[in-house]
Amino acid sequence: MAAAGAPSHNDGLPTGRNVLRFGYNTNGFAHHRLEDALAVLAEVGYEGVALTLDVHHLDPFRASPRDVERVHGLLRRFGLEPVIETGARFLLDPRRKHEPTLLSADSAEFTRRLDFLRRCLRIGADLGAKVVSLWSGRAPEGEGRDALFRRFGDALGKLCDEAGAFRLSLALEPEPGMLVERLEDYARVRDVVLRPNFGLCLDVGHIYATGEEPAGPAIRSFAAEILTVHIEDAPRGRHEHLPFGEGVLDLAEVLGTFRSIDYRGLLNVELSRNSHEAPEIARRSLAVLREAAGPP
Numbered sequence: 001m002a003a004a005g006a007p008s009h010n011d012g013l014p015t016g017r018n019v020l021r022f023g024y025n026t027n028g029f030a031h032h033r034l035e036d037a038l039a040v041l042a043e044v045g046y047e048g049v050a051l052t053l054d055v056h057h058l059d060p061f062r063a064s065p066r067d068v069e070r071v072h073g074l075l076r077r078f079g080l081e082p083v084i085e086t087g088a089r090f091l092l093d094p095r096r097k098h099e100p101t102l103l104s105a106d107s108a109e110f111t112r113r114l115d116f117l118r119r120c121l122r123i124g125a126d127l128g129a130k131v132v133s134l135w136s137g138r139a140p141e142g143e144g145r146d147a148l149f150r151r152f153g154d155a156l157g158k159l160c161d162e163a164g165a166f167r168l169s170l171a172l173e174p175e176p177g178m179l180v181e182r183l184e185d186y187a188r189v190r191d192v193v194l195r196p197n198f199g200l201c202l203d204v205g206h207i208y209a210t211g212e213e214p215a216g217p218a219i220r221s222f223a224a225e226i227l228t229v230h231i232e233d234a235p236r237g238r239h240e241h242l243p244f245g246e247g248v249l250d251l252a253e254v255l256g257t258f259r260s261i262d263y264r265g266l267l268n269v270e271l272s273r274n275s276h277e278a279p280e281i282a283r284r285s286l287a288v289l290r291e292a293a294g295p296p
Contacts, residue, residue: 018259019296022289023048023268024282025085025230026057030275034058035074037278042078044283049080050230050268051127053120054088060119061091068126075127083228083266084124084132087173092116101137102155103148103179110155113137117159125166131228131265132163133171133201136180136189148179153192160195171201171227176209176239183207183218190225199227203270204254205234205241215249216257223261230270231289241271243281244288251292259293 024046029037034057041049053060058071075082089097092112100109102117117134124132139148160170174186186200200222207215213236219226231254233247234240244251258267267289274281 018262018264020255020259020289020293021047021081021264021266022286023050023081023083023266024285025050025052025268025270025272027052027054027085027087027272028270028275028282029057029278030054030272032275032278034071038071038074038078038080040279041282042080044279044286046282046286047079047081048083048266048268049075050083050085050133050228050266050270051129052085052088053123054091058123059091060116060123063123065126068123072127081266082124082127082129083268084120084127084129086117086120086132086134098137102152103137103140105140105143114155114159118162121159121163121166121168124168129168131169131171131201133173133228135173135175136178136185138177139179145179149185149188150192152179153189156189156198157193157195160193160198164195164197169197169199169227170195171199173201173203173230174206174210175203176206181206182210183212183222186222200225201228201230202226203230203232204249205230205232205247205270206239208234208236208248209239211237213248215254219254219257220261223263226261226263226265228265229258229263229267231267232270241273243271243274244285244292251288252294255289255293 024041026037093099100113102113104110163170174180207213207218233242233244233249235247269285
C-alpha cells in the first residue's frame, strides 16, 4: 500500500466522469528543437508533455533561467501540462548510457547524478510540473541486492524531502534490466522511502517485457500510487517500445482500466526510437488512443 498521505493523481482535478488525458514524451522528438516539438504536440491535440531534459531539450547544466522561463511560457501558451523525465541516455556521460546513477559506488559519480536530479527538481518547479520521474539504474557488481535497495531507498527518501520543498512528487519507474525492473521491486523501494510525495511511474509496455502481464490487474493493484504513466505497444518478453497496433497490448482494455480506477494523471506516449517520424507518429498515436478510449 502507499505510504500514508501519498499524493493522489486526482489532487486538484475536477470530480465527475474521468476524461483520460494524453501526453507525449519529448524523447520521441530527438531531431526537433524543443519549441518546435511543443508546437507540434499542441497542434496535434495533446494535453501534456513528458519533458525529457536532455542535451538539446533544456539541458539542466546549460539552460539559463531565461531559457526555463521561455519554455514555461510556451507550455502555458500551448496548454500543455508538464511531467519532468530524467532518463536522458548520454547527458551525464557521453560514453556510457544511463550512467552514472544513484547506485554508483563512486561518490563523485553518485554526486553527479544527485546534482542532475536536483537541477531537474528546480526546473520542474519553475515549469509548473507536479511530478518528476526517475529510474534506479543498473545494479553494480560486488554489492548485494538487499544493501542496494536500502541505499537507493535512503537516497530517494532524502531527494523526496528536497522535492517536497518544491511541492513536487517523485515517481519511480521500474525499468527492465535495472535494479528496480518489476513492480515488486518498486514496492520494495517504497517501503524504504516512506515519504508522502513518493509514488509510481508505470510504463505499461514494461509490464509485458518483464512478464507481469496482463496489465489490468497490475494497474489496479497499484492504482492509488500511480503518479504518471508511459504508454506504448510492446512485444511479449522483450523490452521494445512499439507504435500502437504492432504489439500485444489490448489498448481499449488498458484505457478502460485506467478509467475504472479514476486515474486523472497524464498518459504519455513514449516512442523514443520513432523520432525520425515524430510528427506523424504523434498524430497517429493520439488518434488511436482517442478511438480506443471511446466517448468521454
